[in-house]
Amino acid sequence: MPVLLEPTHHWVCPNCPAESVTREARPHSQFHTCPGLKGLSAPMVEAGVRVEVRPVERDDYVGSEKVQTDAEGRPWMAVVTKRNDGEDRAVLAPSATIAARS
Amino acid sequence: MAWSASKVFMALIEDALENTDAKNLLTDTHKAALYDNDITPDNTVATANTVFNAGQWTSAGNEVFDAAEWATGGVALTGVTSAFASTTYTFDAANTSSGASATLAAVFGCLVYDDTVADRGICYNYFGGSNSVTDGTFTVIWHTNGIFTATG
Numbered sequence: 001m002p003v004l005l006e007p008t009h010h011w012v013c014p015n016c017p018a019e020s021v022t023r024e025a026r027p028h029s030q031f032h033t034c035p036g037l038k039g040l041s042a043p044m045v046e047a048g049v050r051v052e053v054r055p056v057e058r059d060d061y062v063g064s065e066k067v068q069t070d071a072e073g074r075p076w077m078a079v080v081t082k083r084n085d086g087e088d089r090a091v092l093a094p095s096a097t098i099a100a101r102s
Numbered sequence: 103m104a105w106s107a108s109k110v111f112m113a114l115i116e117d118a119l120e121n122t123d124a125k126n127l128l129t130d131t132h133k134a135a136l137y138d139n140d141i142t143p144d145n146t147v148a149t150a151n152t153v154f155n156a157g158q159w160t161s162a163g164n165e166v167f168d169a170a171e172w173a174t175g176g177v178a179l180t181g182v183t184s185a186f187a188s189t190t191y192t193f194d195a196a197n198t199s200s201g202a203s204a205t206l207a208a209v210f211g212c213l214v215y216d217d218t219v220a221d222r223g224i225c226y227n228y229f230g231g232s233n234s235v236t237d238g239t240f241t242v243i244w245h246t247n248g249i250f251t252a253t254g
Contacts, residue, residue, distance in 0.1 A: 027202050029239060041243050059231025065107055067230065068245055077230045081238075088238040090197075093212070095245035096108040096225040098115070100254040 011044035014053050020044055031090070038070035042079045043090055052082040056089075068092035105137075105210045109145035110225040110250050111152045122149070123219050127193055128184040130218035134198050134242060135159070135176030136166040139210040143226045152223030154215045159223065171204035172240060178217065179249075192248035193224070200240040209233045212242065214249055225250040 009028075011020040015036030022030060034042040037055055045051045058067065058077040067075040081088040117123055133154070141158040151157030154175065158164075167174040181196035200206070211228040215221050227249065233240075 029199060029241065031197065031241075031243070043241070060106075060228075062230075063107065065228070065230070066245060066247055066251075068243070075230070078233055079243075083238075086237040087235060088241070089233055089235045090241040090243050091209070091229045091233050093227045093229060093242050093244055093249075094108045095247040096110050096227055096250035097247075098110040098250070098252045100252070 010047040012047045013042065013044050014051060015042065018044065019047075029088075037079070038072055038074075040068070040070050040076060040079060041090070041092065043081050043088065045081065050084065053079060054082075055079050066095040066097055068094065104139045104142060105228045107143075108211075108225070108227045108250075109143065110252070111145050111147070111149075111223045113147065113149040113152050114222070114224055117149055117222070123222065125216055125219045125222065127216075127224070128182060130216050132179040132182060132195070132214060132224065133176035133217045134179060134212045134214050135161075135174075136172060136206065136209045136212050136240075137164050138166055138208045139232070140164050143211070143213075143228075145226070149222060152215070154213060154221040154223070156221075159213050159215075166206050166209045168200070168204045168206055171201035172206060175217075176212070176215075179214070183248075189254050191252040191254075193250050194244060194248035197244060198242045200235075202239050203237050204240045205236050206240050207234045209240070 006023040011030045030044040055076045056078040078091045179195035
């Protein structure tokens with residue numbers, strides 16, 4: 001009888017000591033709050049893969065937008081993962097807001 | 103004109119308060135569709151123009167998609183939450199990702215809409231500039247405050 005094994009994925013971060021393990025057959029990614037990127041939500045990468053993970057500055061001014069910032073309050077637009085064979089991008093979406101005032 | 107801010111459609115509020123449709127933010131299927139900078143989103147438009155593939159949200163020439171990776175019409179939100187705490191209501195979901203081989207150019211923002219109820223718009227989120235990916239994964243990391251919040 002065949003035995004189906006769930007593949008194990010070992011994740012690391014090139015910018016901090018974080019490590020993680022997932023058991024999932026479908027393609028997936030793993031994110032964490034990265035102290036190396038001053039608290040930004042950033043992708044982890046599979047152990048053994050050489051990549052660069054870096055934040056991308058926001059192009060537009062912030063204005064009244066509820067943007068995502070690092071621990072120093074600096075707004076960022078995205079986090080890019082540069083691989084030898086391509087690039088992934090995780091955009092840090094602002095929150096839309098509506099306020100009722102009396 | 104172009105993208106300039108993230109907003110909640112005012113028609114969403116009116117339609118909910120007037121029971122215009124049977125929208126259920128918690129249980130309906132919602133999607134996030136990506137757009138370039140050719141559009142000028144406006145949260146004061148009538149309900150008909152909040153809809154995916156209508157008004158500013160016309161797909162042809164404006165929507166950014168890549169077949170099965172981030173399909174036209176958008177990717178469905180998962181892990182949706184809808185709740186309030188104290189004076190803040192929050193609509194949120196798990197981060198939304200493409201397939202692993204997406205090629206998407208000049209994405210400036212997304213329309214979040216109710217795929218269950220006539221594709222009616224909920225809100226739009228401006229990413230703050232041009233974002234592209236070539237043969238990779240494109241992920242929208244929603245703000246810890248939520249996709250949208252309402253405070254009273």
